[in-house]
Amino acid sequence: MVWKTTDNTDIFTTKNLKTLCEATDIYYPLKYSASECPAQSLGSFIARLRMKSCSQINDNDVRIVKHLMSDCSIIYFGGHWQSCSKNATCRDQSIQCFMDGRDIYLFKMFHYFTDNRYLADKSKVTYAQVIGNGIINKDEYFNDLLDGKIVYKNLNLAGLYMDNRINVFLDYMKKDLLFIGVGGIAILFLTAFYVRSLAVMISTLMHMIFSFLLAYFLYHIIVGVKFFPFMNLLCLLILIAIGADDVFIFFDAWSLEFEREKTITVEKLLKRTLKHAMSSITVTSLTTATAFFACYVSHITAIKCFGIFCGIAVLCNLFFMITWIPPIAVVLHCMKKCDCKCPKFEILTRVKLAVFAKFLPNMVIKFRHFFIIFFALIGMFGFIFTFYKPKLQLPTSENFQLLPKTFHLEAWFQTYEKKFQNTQNSPxxxxxxxxxxxxxxxxxxxxxxxxxxxxxxxxxxxxxxxxxxxxxxxxxxxxxxxxxxxxxxxxxxxxxxxxxxxxxxxxxxxxxxxxxxxxxxxxxxxxxxxxxxxxxxxxxxxxxxxxxxxxxxxxxxxNMSDTFTFSFKGMATIYDKLDKFWHENGNKDGFFSSMFFDFYDLQLSLSTETFQAMAVSLAMACAVMFITTFNILITLLAILTIACAIFVTVGSLVLAGWQLNILESVAISLAVGLSIDFAIHYGVAFQLSRETSRIKKTHESFTNISSAVSMAALSTFLAGVLVLPSKVYAYFQLGLFLTVVMIVSWIYATFFFQSLCATFGPENNFMQLPIFGTCKENTNLIEDSENRSTARTSLSSGFNEGADVLNYEDEDDEKKVNLYESV
Incomplete structure (x- = not known):
């Protein structure tokens, strides 16, 4: 156990030492001890030196022992304690340190019970260690006494070493699945609230369950991967978020098409919905899946398996999105009387239209130049934070973090293991x-x-x-x-x-x-x-x-003279020295190796393969975006947006203290797939627009897709926030990542990408390859022209009667143009 004061004062006082003895008796009781000897602490050793009980020591006793340790510290920290104890001359010169057998007590107080900075560079004991003789019934002992934050009077249990850390972690991992479940339930209720249908909520839940089960079958049986790391369970939360996003996009397009023409047949309604919604859903699913599959370039097995499983799960989600949700929508449309719908809130409908069809597009278009400059500068700062200073650092601890650093069981491995002399020696x-x-x-x-x-x-x-x-x-x-x-x-x-x-x-x-x-x-x-x-x-x-x-x-x-270190540079120096020696003296029929290079190899893989995976996923996302739109300019604007969003996301996580470990590597690779989704939705909507002006195209893309995109971002953001209280560090990291990436990607897609489209977006098939352009002109051209005026009239149904005419200055001809007559 490692104890410290709650106000960070000196433990080496009479009051605190007595409190430490009391805390030792309470939290290390003999009934759990593996021997009849009680646990030992700094207070109990001072009592032994003064031949008293711990409760009887006074200020004079503490003062005498303090002076004694101060006088003997030169011998201990000089590394001469063992040799001096065997040398009669040295013992005579330091008789106060070795008389009456006190050298054993003093040595243990230096070596075990006071932190390594005491008397070396400061004169107070910041951390005091309590050491017992083993524990029986470890799980019962932990659950009864040490689960949670432990504070006794003015002492706080800062660190705890127990060899059942993995069992505790597995127990928490099962318990904290509740947070993922709560996040999923919140997303489902948000889906029901937005779509106003409990039937859709149930269908969405079944859709997610089907996707996960099919993904597991394909991963385990078809692909043949037997290893299933616990990280794969994190895919469940990602799948819930992505599945809800796609449902929002689909039913928003369905409602929009139905509002355009109330008397439309089901066949035409489904056809138009699939045309406008499925292109966005397909391209975002493919980009997210490719971002996961890009993790296969890693040599780290857990990252490979996580990438493969999540990539398959996203594709399964797309499969059920195409085959399951559309028939559900048709059935519900044809059975309106049997559909248990939530009441229609007309006020919320008007607010939705006012925000997403009027206020948001008007603000973005009017201040587009400011948004471009501002978010470009923020992206530059994100790049600096990620790659220059403080930049993404490699891990400095071999112990993979399982729980928060503030949790005493994890704090020992991450913080306090090297703060005492008995744990200082490096092999x-x-x-x-x-x-x-x-x-x-x-x-x-x-x-x-x-x-x-x-x-x-x-x-x-x-x-x-x-x-x-x-x-x-x-x-x-x-x-x-x-x-x-x-x-x-x-x-x-x-x-x-x-x-x-x-x-x-x-x-x-x-x-x-x-x-x-x-x-x-x-x-x-x-x-x-x-x-x-x-x-x-x-x-x-x-x-x-x-x-x-x-x-x-x-x-x-x-056996080398070099000692092991967790520092990447330190181990790289040793490796390069051996590699040079081998090339000069060895031959091609052999090699050199060491188990001490395992952590260095992990660091090396993370430092290179993470950014390789990010580059691969970015390139594949670019290819998918281009194949979807066949427009070079839209693709370039989307890639610029995602690059800035990634830099800001990773830079924010760096400032939050992230290091480049296994889960962080996966998150950075995934950032490409999740950051581009919203930009793609806006880009595809911009491309499908039949307007000729880039301003009108941008406004129409806002009207058609921004509410669904915002709800998709909100649902994933909510899922991330609800996971943050988890004690499992991997869950917490995933929640933090989803929270940050949703905020950043939505802001950049809505304000930066749309501003770019309104300023530089293609007009009149500019930089458009003829393949897509020809298909676009021949597909339902008559239907689009007939329904354009109907769509505009329908979109204004939530507003008060009257015309709100908003004028903007077009950059090309500097003329005032009317965007909409009724919005």
């Missing part, structure tokens, strides 16, 4: 040079438990050429300043030294003695080498097949 890096085995992983890359099989080089280890190479390589290793070999020798060196020894004086009998290595028969080498080197402790050893003298591999294990 030396151990490197292994291996010959005879190819560095090939032929196991299933999607299954972490599949290690594959060894692939051998089939080297001739008994050949003269390879024996000479091993001898020279071993000698080169021993000469390196970073190698800590302790005077040992390689088995090759030992063999050639002993094979030349006199048979009368040597350890081995003929023919394994008295040999000239230059003229030694190969059969002698094959017979004597295993016999002489199998049982020794050497720097390098041959690896044999079972019950055989056939050498399959040879390895040299070296």
């Amino acid at each position: 030396n890096v151990i490197v292994e040079f291996l010959y005879g085995v190819k560095p090939i992983d032929n196991g299933d890359s999607m299954e972490p438990g599949d290690n594959g099989t060894l692939v051998f080089n089939n080297l001739d280890f008994y050949g003269t050429e390879f024996q000479n190479h091993l001898l020279k390589f071993c000698q080169s290793v021993r000469k390196q300043p970073w190698a800590r070999l302790g005077g040992g020798e390689c088995s090759v060196e030992y063999f050639y030294r002993m094979i030349q020894a006199d048979c009368k004086e040597g350890m081995f009998e003929a023919p394994c003695c008295g040999q000239d290595p230059n003229y030694m028969n190969r059969s002698i080498l094959e017979h004597c080498f295993p016999q002489m080197t199998k049982g020794g402790y050497f720097i390098g050893n041959a690896l044999y097949t079972l019950k055989s003298t056939n050498i399959k591999a040879y390895r040299i294990i070296v």
Whole structure:
């Protein structure tokens, strides 16, 4: 346990030490202890030094021990405590530190119970550690005493080490699924409120369930991926948000087309809805799916599996959006009397029309130049925050964060583990040079438990050429300043030294003695080498097949003088040093490796593959957008918008303290797919507009799609906000990401992209490829021209009678144009 005061004052006071002893007795009771000895703390050791109980110590006792620790700190922090305890002269000079056996107590107080900054660079104990003798019934003990925030009087339990951290995490993960469920329910009720149909809400829920189940079937059975990381459960929240977004777009288009012509047949109504809504839904689903699939470039299995599963889930959502929701809409339309609809709120309808068909487009068009400059500058700041300063940092802790850092069980690993001397020691890096085995992983890359099989080089280890190479390589290793070999020798060196020894004086009998290595028969080498080197402790050893003298591999294990660090730069320096040495002294038939490079390899993969995945997903999103519209200018404006939105999103998360870990890498890759959705909806609506002026096109795209886009953003934003109270850090991060990305992407799509379209958008098929233009002209041209005036009249039904004429200055001819007669 790690305790600190609530007001960050010194624990090394009489009052606080007594409180610490009381808290130890309460939160580390003997009934849960694995031994009969009570837990120890700084207060109990001071009481021992003064031969009192903890409740009896006074200010004088604390003052005496403080002075004693201050006098003895030079010996401890100088690293001379052990040597001084064995040296009589040193002991006599520091008699106050070693008399009456007090050295044991003082050493433990420095080493275990006070933080490593006490007396080293400050004179107060900020953190005090309590150490017990093990816990029985860990889960019961945690649930009874330590679940939640623990404060006793003026002490706060800041950190806690228990080896059941994973069990606690799994328990919280199950409990916090409630937040995802609440978010899903909130989205469903929001859907029912917006569409005004409980039947649509139920259909949407079934649509999401079907999508998740079908995605799991395809992922597990068809694709054949057996590994299902817990991160895949996060896809459920994403699926709920995306599914609701698509439902908003579809039923908004359905209602709009029906309002245009009340007497329209169901066939025409469905046809027009699919024409206007499904193009946007399809392109946004494809861009989001490609953003997920782009995660496959990662070498990290959890990221690969998450990307594949979520990509499949998004495509399944699109499938049911095409095959399930439209028939539901037709059935509900034909059975209006049986449809349980919510009451129509005319005031809300008028507010909706006033905001999304009048106020919002008018404001964006009028101040479009300001919005372009302002949000472009914000995007530049986001770029600086992401890539320059403070920029997205690599993780500095090997422990994958499972719970919030403020939670004491997680705080130990993330914050307090290195604040005490007993946890300060970093191990030396151990490197292994291996010959005879190819560095090939032929196991299933999607299954972490599949290690594959060894692939051998089939080297001739008994050949003269390879024996000479091993001898020279071993000698080169021993000469390196970073190698800590302790005077040992390689088995090759030992063999050639002993094979030349006199048979009368040597350890081995003929023919394994008295040999000239230059003229030694190969059969002698094959017979004597295993016999002489199998049982020794050497720097390098041959690896044999079972019950055989056939050498399959040879390895040299070296303990380096360099210590392990979580710093990417520190481990990169060590790796580059070894890599240079290997290229100068090794050969192509071997390689070097170390388990100490696992975290460095993770950092390296995240630093390169995250941005590769983001670039791939951005390129694929660009391609999908272009194929959908076949307009170069619309595509460029959309890509500019998404780039700025991504920079602002990632920059905001960097300022919030995010580091580039596994989940963060997935979120950044996903940012492309989610950020472009709203821009695509507006872009497709702009492209489908039959108006000729870019101002009118922008206004019509607002009228047709902005309310659905805003509700889609609100639903996903709401889902993210409702997940934020989760104790599972991955859930919290996903909630924070969804919250930020929805705010940023909606703002940039609504204000920045629409301003760009109103200012630079294509007119008269400008930069339009003829493929789309021809199809566009020949598709329902008569229907569109007949219904345009009807649409305008219908859209004004929620407003008071009378004409609101809004004039804008067109940049091309500087004339005042009337956008709409009745809006």
